[in-house]
Amino acid sequence: MSHEPPTPPAELPTDIVDTLNESSPELLRHVASYAEELAEHREREARLAEKEGEDEIEERPDELPDDVPSKATITIKEINDNRYYYWQWREGEKVTSKYKGPVDQDE
Template identity: 60%
Template sequence: MPEEPTQPATLPSGIVDECSALSVDQLQELAKYAESLAEYREREKRLEGEDESSDEAPDDRPDEVPTGASVTVKEINDNRYRYWQWRDGDKIKSKYIGPANPDE
């Protein structure tokens, strides 16, 4: 029988205690939410200029993409795609560039 996973040392014990009381379905929903939240926060961080590790921006920036836009890579169904991303008020807008690997 497999062993129960070890609690990550970086998580507060209260979170771990709460998670142990959740059903399998609730844990799966929590995992999806946590992944989405992490992606959102990474994107926010990039858009605010706190993350200096950006991909090189293509030279062919479309007219509708503002000069402050950054390039982000999104994985969808095990494929990686590049998008322009920028903030427009409270919204984050995106425009598809192409595959992250030009050979794809």
């Protein structure tokens, strides 16, 4: 590992780079975790908005639990360096999650 600090991406605004450079390692880890979750949320929102316009009725997958709607998608969350699958779907303004199981280490 290099003793030089990493070079920030060119797309990152200078004020954000300056703030991050002044932050503690603990705060940087919180920011990284939040940024990853926010990116997943926005990608999921985009997928949900894309699917909202589809009129096709899909068959209910066999693996889908009875209390999970067929419109649910699977997402991966990382908690304490462990990765888990969750079913997620929108109920009005709220996004609901239900645990599915651990992610196989070979994936």
